[in-house]
Amino acid sequence: MRVITTLLGAALAVTATACGTDASSSGDKVTLVAYDSFPVEGTPVNDALAAFTAESGIEVELLIAGDTGTMLSKAALTAGNPEGDVMWGVDNTFLSRALDAGVFDPYRAAGLDTVPAELTVLVPDAEATPVDFSDVCLNYDIGWFAQRGLAPPASLGDLVDPAYADLLVVQNPATSSPGLAFLLATIDAFGPDGWQDYWRALTDNGVEVVDGWTQAYTERFSWTGRGPRPIVVSYGSSPPFEVLFADPPRDDSPTAVIESSCFRQIEFAGVLRGTDEPEAARRLVDFLLTDGFQRTLPLNVFVFPANGSTELPPEFVEFSTIPEAPRSLDPIDIEANRADWIDEWTELVLG
């Protein structure tokens, strides 16, 4: 009996606090749906959103909907009666699916003219708004290569050289977004009929495949101290974070990026079709492109601002790589072929 009463008491006590935090709003309120690496509280991103509320009277609630794929599947399922009002973060590998499912209401954001043309080219009719970009790139462990007096590979082609046998770990494109981006980079590099031979050669040269980024980077990558592999698929923005979140602190990056391997990911935001607050939702999308918000992105969302006039933080400029000519594929081709490419890759590399 006592156990039950204690539990009851505890539950009641927490409800009291839970109900106490339910803010009753008087003005407009919009819900921003985002993927799970979007910061929930306490960062400059959240401070910027609070500043938007102060200035416009529109309250912003954040709704975390899972990884990008999960978020988009939910949005497609609820298209027309969405969970929120604005969605952040559909990237170009998923864009075509989002547009086909009618997730967004087209809207030309107020600050769109600050965004370079190479980011808006995928959405000529303002079907969604490009808000940031990043690159999926091969990263390597600088110290590992220095110790052995071996030059790090400079291109995708180098990786099939026996000198680099058993050095690369990648993610399974069937289960991982950077894994898929890397597969797309090789399809871009070697063509829709040439990538299969390249992957056969990679397999012969001992490429290791794991389920997702976390295992690849934190378990198998040599820099993190546990794995044997000095080359890994990660992001162009990974090196600066090896400095910023290093323990103990350090002032140079232990890892670097192989620039010609980078696949460009552009992320889009948009007003969700069926929102109850179309006017407030549009104002929020406008705000997402302003310099005040965009400059918080690099250090907190690990992406580059889409606003061309936003300056990058100095530590970011020093250690990150923005490739001149990143690899990319047409989102329509990606959507049309994704399942087949993955099946073919699975047969080839894991089969």
Add this chain to the structure above:
Amino acid sequence: MAGNRLPRWLVVALAAGPATGLAVFFAWPFLTLLAEALTGETIASTIRRRSTRTVVWFTLWQALVSTAVTIALGLAPAYVVARYEFRGRTLLVGLLTAVFVLPTVVMGAAFLALLPDSLDRTVWAVIGAHVVFNLAVVVRLVSLAWEHLPTDMESAAATLGATPRRVFAEITLPLLRPALTASAAIVFLFTFTSFGVVRVIGAPGTRTIEVEVWRRATQLGDLGGAATLALLQLAVLGAFVAWSAIAQRRSSRALDLRPAISRRRPVGRTEVGRVRAIAGASAALVVAPLLALVVRSFSTPTGWSVSAWTNLGRTEIRPGLRIGIDPIDALWNSVRTAAWATLFAVVIGALASLAIAAAGRSGRFLDVGLMLPLGTSAVTIGFGMLITFDTAPVDWRASWWLVPVGHALIAVPFVVRATLGVLRSVDPDLTDAAATLGASPSRAWIETVVPYLWWPLAVGGALAAAISLGEFGATSFLSRSGGETLPIAIERLLARTGSLLQAQGSALAAILALVTILLVVGVEHAPRIAPRIAPAARRDRSRRRT
């Protein structure tokens, strides 16, 4: 059966709560999703796909092997825990339970670190992890039944010259069969629907149905294929659970339950040695991955460091640089969610157990029904809720209580399993006696059956709380604002670049493990109410005999 004398209206009233909860929060969303996603074409193309057969076959055989090995290895520790008093006994149970409830994403990584390279990413590593992580189910459920078994039958057989082996095979094992069937059913459910372990430890490309449902629904946007597979998974598991529920009822028999548990200290060198060896070996199996977690929280690429621990509550890593994840907040959210989930699970579980025990044959439906959420892919329930609870008056998508309700769906079967076994074994003589003494049927039942409920409910409740604390799947598929639980925060930290965040993720996982262990050990030490009341009931009976 003791409860058969309960008035029918009372049984129906007891069953109404659990049945409604199940219908609203499980059946409705699941069916809504199926109706939305399934078409004849998607079913046909999914069934025809070659990979479907591979996935189903792999799911089935690895689950069968994992379950068999877990049961075989779990018997010895269950025996030691049930029959002997020794130092560290409750700690052992706590450790086993912690490994069971900790998020598989976290434990998988720790387990992987311990594997020799030759076993890395093989199906044997997956099965090994399944065994270690699920050992707690067998030890808990079987020992709970074992400690209540009367020893006089065993002693009598031994006195008549039966060897210990024969006593075990012919007396103990048949009496334990309901508990063994119940734990086999749960282990099978868990390994059949394995997600984290297969993804983290399995070879790339090996997939269970659960992983394939997730992949189709979220990564490929093939909701029809996902729904087909989810239905297939549920069909296999539904059949299995139904079979086990029938088997459990058939093999359960009324015993003169011993309300007082007579655990004793091992005597003599061989007995002490045996207890030590069994307890030590089981502890080693689960302590190793836990230790690996702790070690990781101190490790950085350039050496050892304590800063993950000294920085634990701080969200500002360097001036102006914040991590955007508040572990203390997440811990609070987890505790709050777990309190609610436990309350829901205990209330629903208690009503359900009483109804199932009293309803006889028709109770089977409720019993099987309550197990089904365990066998249903988390992503389909999450997505189903999204499109079911989306318009007034059931516009609940963003409600804070949807997450604890989801946890309770998963935890209720554990409360029921813990309670039902004890309820079914209550000696009908007791209720008869009370009735003979003039008590009304309800009164007789309340006086004789209810006192046995508190202890299994407390055990089930602790397990429910622990399950909620470590739950990852369902939580991650429900959208949430500001309600990040600890496992989600851990997953997010581990998914970021930077050695400090990695170490912090491991430190948080270690804290989660510690909280779980404390919870389970705490309940184990809590005063037992049933034994204090039970002797009175025994007196009733002896009075009848005089």
